[in-house]
Amino acid sequence: MAGFDKALKYLKDHRGEQVSVRLPHWTQDVDIRLRTAQDDRQTRDAGQPTHDYLTAASRYGFIPWIPTQIELLSDDWQLCDITGRVIAE
Incomplete structure (x- = not known):
C-alpha cells in the first residue's frame, strides 16, 4: 500500500x-x-x-489540485506509468 508520502515521492x-498517481x-x-x-525567467510568461x-x-x-x-x-494510492497503467499499489 502506498501512502500519500510515497505517491508524492x-x-x-x-x-x-x-507519470501519475490516483486513488482506486x-x-x-x-x-x-x-x-x-x-x-528560464527570460522565456516565462508573467502568468506562468x-x-x-x-x-x-x-x-x-x-486543474491545480x-x-x-x-x-x-489514504494508504491506497496507486502509482501509474505514462500510459496510466497501475504499476504499484
Whole structure:
C-alpha cells in the first residue's frame, strides 16, 4: 500500500516523465500529476507558475489540485506509468 508520502515521492522522482498517481475509487480517467514550472525567467510568461505544482488531470484537461485530509491520509494510492497503467499499489 502506498501512502500519500510515497505517491508524492514517486511524482518527484519521475519529474518530467508524465507519470501519475490516483486513488482506486476515483473515475478511471482522473489522476494526479506533477507539473513543472518553467525555469528560464527570460522565456516565462508573467502568468506562468514559478514553482512545481500538482494538478488533477481528466479528459477535460488539467486543474491545480490541493489534497484533502482524506486524500492525504489514504494508504491506497496507486502509482501509474505514462500510459496510466497501475504499476504499484
